[in-house]
Amino acid sequence: MTPQAMRSRVFLIPLLFFTSLRAADELPEPTISWEYPPVMTGSRVEVYRTIGDVKLNAHIFEPEDHAKTDRRPAAVFFFGGGWKGGTPGQFLPQCLHLAKRGMVAISVDYHVKSRHNVFPQDCVRDAKAAIRWVRANAERLGVDPDRIVAGGGSAGGHLAAATALLPGFEDDDNKGVSSAPNAMLLFNPAVVLAPADGHPDLLTAEKFADIRERCDGRPQEVSPYHFVRAGLPPSIIFHGTNDEAVSFPTVQLFQKVMSAAGNRCELKAYEGQPHGFFNPGRWKDEAGAGAKLHYYKTLAEVDAFLESLDYLTPAPIVETFDAGFDAKRFTTPIPNKNTEVRDGVLWTRGSSGGKYPPMVYLPVSGKDLAISFRYRHLGQGGMLWFFVDGDDGFGSVDHMLRVKLLRDGVQLQVDSHSLDPNHPLRQKQERPADKVSGAYRLNEFLPLERADLGANAWHTVKLVFSGESVAMSVDDKLWSKTLSRANFNAGKRKLLWMQNGGEKGIEIDDIHVEPSAPMP
Template sequence: MSVLFRVPPIGQARQKEMMKSAISFAYKETEQGPLSGHFFLPEGHQEGDERTLVLFFHGGFWDSPMITQFVPQCLHFASRGAIAGVIETRLQGVHGTGPMEAIEDVDAFFAWLREKSEEVRLKLDRLVLGGTAGGAFLALDQALRVPGKDKTSSVENPPAKALILYSALVNTTAPEIAARFPQDGLAKKFNPLRRPRRHAPPMIFFHGRRDRLTPFPALAKFARKMKWRKNQVEIVDYEKAEHSFFNFNVSEFYFELTTKAADHFLVDLGLLEPNPFDDVV
C-alpha cells in the first residue's frame, strides 16, 4: 500500500510518516534552526546514475511551513526514475521574513548544491523546478533571470530544463501580495508579468479557473507574453477548480490528472522515460 494511504490524517505524525523515506541535508543555518532539502531517491538508485532532479517549493505566500505538500508528487517522480526533493525556505510565521529572503534562500541552496555536488551526489544538468503559489514564484524567478544582464539578481544558478507549476503566482503587484515585499518597487521589479524573456525553459501550468488567490486571467496574460517571445508554455486549466485543487489531500482525482500530465510533459522533453503502464488497459 502506498505511504499516501497509510499516513495519519493531520499533524506532526502525518509529516513524520510522509518524510520517513527522505534523505535530508541542511543547506543553511538560521536563528530558528536549519533550512533543509529533503530528497526521495528511486528504488535501486546507485551512485553515478544519471537522473533527472525535480525540486519543489511549497505553496502559501512565504508565510507558513507546508514542507510535505509536494511529497506525493515527489514519490511519483521517484517511482519514475527521477530524484525528487522539497526545499525549505524562510517563512513569515517562523522567521519573520518575506519573499526577498525566500529568494535569497533559493540562491543559497543552489550555491550549497554546487559546492557539495560530489558529496551529496545530486547533479544539475537535468534540473526541473516546480511549485505552487509563492513557491511557483520562486521557481519562475529562477527561470526568468537573463544570464549576464538580469536586473533582479547577479546570481546565475543552474538553468532549469523545465518548470511544473500549480496555481502559480505571476502577479506580485496585487495589493495583498505587494504588501509582503519590503518596498512596492521590489514587488514591481520581481513581478513575473514584467519579466517575460526569450529562451526560457519549457513550462506547464495547472490552474483552476475559480482560483481567487492567484486568479487565472493573470496567468493567461503571462502565458501570452511568453508565447509571443517563442517560449513553450502550456496551460492545463480546470473550469470548476479552486486554488488548492491539485493537492493529494484535497482531491485524489485532480492529483492524478495533474501528476499524469506533468509526467507526460517531462517524457516529451526527454527528461523521463515513457511510462510502460500508460499502455496497460
C-alpha cells in the same frame, strides 16, 4: 488471463490507468504530511542553507537503485502558503512518485513570514540558493546538473518561476553556480505581482495593495511576468479557473507572453476548480475526493511533460487488440460507428459524416520514440494517413509529421510552427493561430515517392525518431527514407490514424511504441 490476452495489453505508466477511473475511492490514497515540521516518509535530510541559527532542510527522495555515480534528473519543490507559512510536506506525494519513476526529488524548507519575519524577496534568495546547492553538489547527489526542475504551488510556484526569471537575489553560498532551473512545474503560481501595462483590470486595486504590502512595497522586483524574455526553460502550469487566491487571468497572460517570446509554456486549465485543487488530504468528503482525482491527473500530466524532455523514460506501449484490449487507452471512443475491435485487429471503415474521414487517436509521450504498426486494406482503392503530433515549440500540441500511405506510394508532409503570420509556408492564410500558443501551422509537402502498396496484404510501417531525424520504412526495404527537421526534436504526444478505406475498411494491428536508441 491467457498469455495471448496478456500480450494484447497496452503497457503504460500506471497513472494513465488512474486517470481513466471515475471514482476517487478506486485510487490509492497518496502519502501526505501537512504538519510542520513535516514527516517525510522515504526521505533523508541535508541542510542546504544556514542563516544565523536557522538551518533550512532539503528532504531528498532517491530511487531504490540510486548511486552517487548516477546522473539523474532532479526536481526541487517549494511549498505554498503566501510566503507566510506552509510545509515541505505539501509535495511529499509528488516526490515519492518521481523517485519511483527514477528521478531524485527534493522538497525544501525556506524562510517564511510567520516563522522568520521575512518578505518574499528573502524567500526568493532561499529558492535560488536551493537550486545552486543542488547543482553545486550534483556529483555527490548523483544528479545531472543540466536537468534540474523547479516546481512549486502558489507562493512556491512563484519561487519556482522566480529562480528562472528573476535577476539578482544571489547570495555568496555556492557563488558562481547558476540558480536557473532547466524546466519548471508550476501549480497555481503567483506570477503577476505588480500592474501589467495594457491590462488595467487584471487584478483589483485591493489585491495589488495586499501584494505590495506583502512584498515590502517592492512587488515588481519579484514579479516573474515583468522579466519574461526569450530563452527561458520549458514550463507547464496547472491552474483552476475559479482560483480565488491567484486569479486565472494572470496565468493566461503569463502563458501568452512566454509563448510570444518563443518559450515553451503549457497551461493546463482545470475548469471550475479552486486554489490548491491538486492537493490531496486538504479537504474531506466530495472536495477531498476531487482533490485526489486532480492530484492523479496533474501527476500524469507532469509525467508526460517530463517524458517529453527525456527526464523520465516512457513505458512501452504494446497493443495487439486481443482479449485484453483496453479501449480507455485511446482517446477515440472504441467501439463507435466506424471503428471496432474484431478478430484480434482494429477494424475502421466508412465515412464519419463530417469534414474528415474516420480517425483513431492514441496518446503517447517521449521525445525519441520507435513507432511501428501493421495495416491492410480490405477493399479496393483508399488510403491510410498516419500522423505524429507533438509539442509545437510554443506551448501547444499539433501535427508534426504526416505519412500518407497511398496505393502507389508514400507522401510525407512536415508540419512546423512559427509566430510569423507572414511566413511563406503558413497553412492557408485564413487559418487562425493556435488558441494556446499563438503559433501558425506551417506546411511542407514532399513529393510522392513510388512504392507498390496496391495488394490487400499486411504492410508494416516503422518510424524511429532520434533528435532531429526520423528513419521511416514500409515493409523494411519496399520503401524507406530518413528525414531531418528541427521540429522533430520535441516531445511526441499523440498518434493518429485517419483512413479512407470505404465500407470494407482497413485493419490495424500490432502497435508498438517504445523509447528509441540513438541513431549511429
